[in-house]
Amino acid sequence: MKIMERRSHSLLKILLQILQQLRWRGAWQGRQVGLTIIEILVAAIIAVIMVTILLGFMVQLLNTNRREQVLTETQQEMQAALNYISNDVQSAIYVYDGECLDGDDNGVDSDDGCAGIFDSGNNYLNNAPGDSVPILAFWKLEPLPSSLKTNCSDNDDANNTIQNDITDVDNATVPIPCASGKTPTLVVYFLRRNDRNNEDWQGLGRIIRYELGRYNSSGDPVAGYADPSDPRTNYRQWPEDNGGNDLTNTSGTGNANSEVLTDFVDTRSLDAITGETDAAANCPTGYQITPSDSTLKGYTDYDSNTYVDMRNFHACVSSGDASSGATQKRVSLFLRGNSYGKEGVESPSDGSLPTLSTEVLSRGVTNKIPR
Numbered sequence: 001m002k003i004m005e006r007r008s009h010s011l012l013k014i015l016l017q018i019l020q021q022l023r024w025r026g027a028w029q030g031r032q033v034g035l036t037i038i039e040i041l042v043a044a045i046i047a048v049i050m051v052t053i054l055l056g057f058m059v060q061l062l063n064t065n066r067r068e069q070v071l072t073e074t075q076q077e078m079q080a081a082l083n084y085i086s087n088d089v090q091s092a093i094y095v096y097d098g099e100c101l102d103g104d105d106n107g108v109d110s111d112d113g114c115a116g117i118f119d120s121g122n123n124y125l126n127n128a129p130g131d132s133v134p135i136l137a138f139w140k141l142e143p144l145p146s147s148l149k150t151n152c153s154d155n156d157d158a159n160n161t162i163q164n165d166i167t168d169v170d171n172a173t174v175p176i177p178c179a180s181g182k183t184p185t186l187v188v189y190f191l192r193r194n195d196r197n198n199e200d201w202q203g204l205g206r207i208i209r210y211e212l213g214r215y216n217s218s219g220d221p222v223a224g225y226a227d228p229s230d231p232r233t234n235y236r237q238w239p240e241d242n243g244g245n246d247l248t249n250t251s252g253t254g255n256a257n258s259e260v261l262t263d264f265v266d267t268r269s270l271d272a273i274t275g276e277t278d279a280a281a282n283c284p285t286g287y288q289i290t291p292s293d294s295t296l297k298g299y300t301d302y303d304s305n306t307y308v309d310m311r312n313f314h315a316c317v318s319s320g321d322a323s324s325g326a327t328q329k330r331v332s333l334f335l336r337g338n339s340y341g342k343e344g345v346e347s348p349s350d351g352s353l354p355t356l357s358t359e360v361l362s363r364g365v366t367n368k369i370p371r
Contacts, residue, residue, distance in 0.1 A: 066344040074264050075353050078337035081207060081262040085136075086333055086360040088187060088209075092138035093364035094228070094235040095329040097317040098290035101137055102298070115240040118291060120298040124239055124248070125188060126224025127255040129208045132192035133299040133307040135291055136315050136333075139228060139235055140364055142185040142211075144176065147219035152178035164251045165221045166214065169232060184228050185213040186238075190258075191313050193267045193301040202341035203264030204348060207313065212256040220254035266338035268348060269309040273336075279309070283316035287332065290315050312336040312355070332359045 089095065096117075103116020117124045118134045125134070144152075152160050160176045168174050177183055190208040194201040214225050226239035226247040233241050239248045270279035283289045291314065296307045311334075318330040339351035 063344055067339075067350070070339045070342045070344050071351070071353060074337045074339040074342065074351070075356075077262055077264065078335050078353065078356055082333060082335045082356050082358055084261060085189065085335075086358050088140070089136075089138060089331050089333070089362055090360050091140045091364045092187075092329075092362040093140055093184065095136075095138040095317055095331055095362050096236075096290065097288035097319065098292035098295065099288055100236060101134070101290060102292045102294040113237060115237050117238065118295045118298075124224070124246075125210065125256070126212065126222075126248070127258070128188070128210055129190045129192060129258050131300065131302045132190040132208060133291065133296060133310070134210075135189045135191050135207075135313050136331075137186065137188045137290075138362070139184050139186055141182040142213055144178075144181050144183065145215055145217050145219045147217075148176060148215060151176055151219075162219075162221065164249075164253050166225065166227055166230075166249045168230070174227070183214040185211060187211055189261075189313075191265060191267065191307070191310070193303075193305075193307075194263070195302040196341065198302075201260075201263050204338050204340055205265040205267035205312075206263045207261040207265055208258050209261050210256060210258045216254035216257065218254065221249060221252040222254040222256060223250065223252035224248045224256060225252060264337050264339060264341065266312040266336045266348070266352065267307075267310055268312070268338075270311050271309060273312075273352065281311035281314060281334070283332070287316040287318050287330075290317055312338075329362045330359060331362065332357060 096114075100114035101116065101118035103114055103119045103122075115124065116122055117137065128134075148162075151162055160178050161173045162176065163173075165176070166174045188210040190210055191205055192208055193205045194203055196202055212225055213222060214227065216222055226233065226249065228235045228238045230247060233239060233247055239246055241247055266273070270281065271277060273279075281289065293308075296310060298306075300306050313335050315334065316332040334355055334357045336355040337353045338348055339345045339353065340348040342351070345351040
């Protein structure tokens with residue numbers, strides 16, 4: 001733009017000099033001279049140049065204004081998504097840290113160890129989104145689907161059972177929890193890079209909320225579910241028992257559910273964003289980052305690229321004990337959006353946004369005994 005302005009000013013100066021010479025020549029000849037055709041043409045050219053410059057300024061101003069509107073809009077979308085996730089985490093009864101999720105329990109004995117539900121080789125997340133990397137996982141209590149209420153007519157929970165449901169240690173069907181009306185549900189947030197050439201999603205990446213409950217919305221038992229309150233396991237080592245046996249329901253007829261929460265999440269590496277080598281995201285003392293580096297290396301996108309060094313959506317989870325019961329955790333959430341893919345944003349660097357963050361305390365409770 002500045003180069004165009006300099007050239008326009010130079011041309012304008014030359015045309016004005018020509019115009020002055022023409023007027024001087026006419027005066028020197030002692031004639032009363034009006035505007036000649038050449039002078040009119042020169043004036044017209046000058047007017048066109050001036051209009052072109054003004055139009056250039058107007059277009060640049062409009063583009064800048066539109067870009068700022070898009071950036072603000074995307075940041076608002078990221079804030080709404082972050083608020084949703086924080087509210088979700090706030091109701092959690094158990095939140096996993098990154099090391100536990102990838103199976104690295106840092107020396108905890110096998111009885112209290114983690115099965116590693118983010119370990120891509122375990123395949124514990126039935127019907128999980130493909131080409132995505134899991135970011136955050138926690139358990140929360142969800143109400144029974146309304147379609148199951150008709151099965152809760154008997155006052156004795158032991159008689160309220162349905163086919164293909166989970167079984168206990170004696171291989172007997174576990175009754176529907178009609179008295180409490182709630183079941184533990186595993187929630188996992190995934191991040192997926194968008195294949196912008198072959199998908200309707202136009203941002204760099206999108207967040208997907210995955211939910212693995214005991215029942216789906218139709219009341220069908222979900223395949224791949226295991227109850228973390230089963231005496232044979234616990235939240236930390238789910239879904240395995242002490243012997244490493246998989247307790248998930250293999251006869252369920254329903255599937256886990258996945259829904260997109262938001263688009264236009266930045267999926268570039270930290271090195272690409274900061275321009276630095278070996279840039280890293282760190283958590284304060286007493287917190288563990290999730291997902292771990294091992295998890296980011298273990299998953300690939302649509303183009304077989306890993307998610308290494310991708311820290312635009314992550315969490316820092318306060319370290320707690322390894323007991324089987326649910327414990328309250330402080331969770332710091334971080335989310336960075338990118339407007340690339342929207343009108344007026346020509347590159348990921350133009351669409352880059354500041355990282356949003358918030359901290360939440362999980363307040364969910366289960367098996368609470370009133371005093």
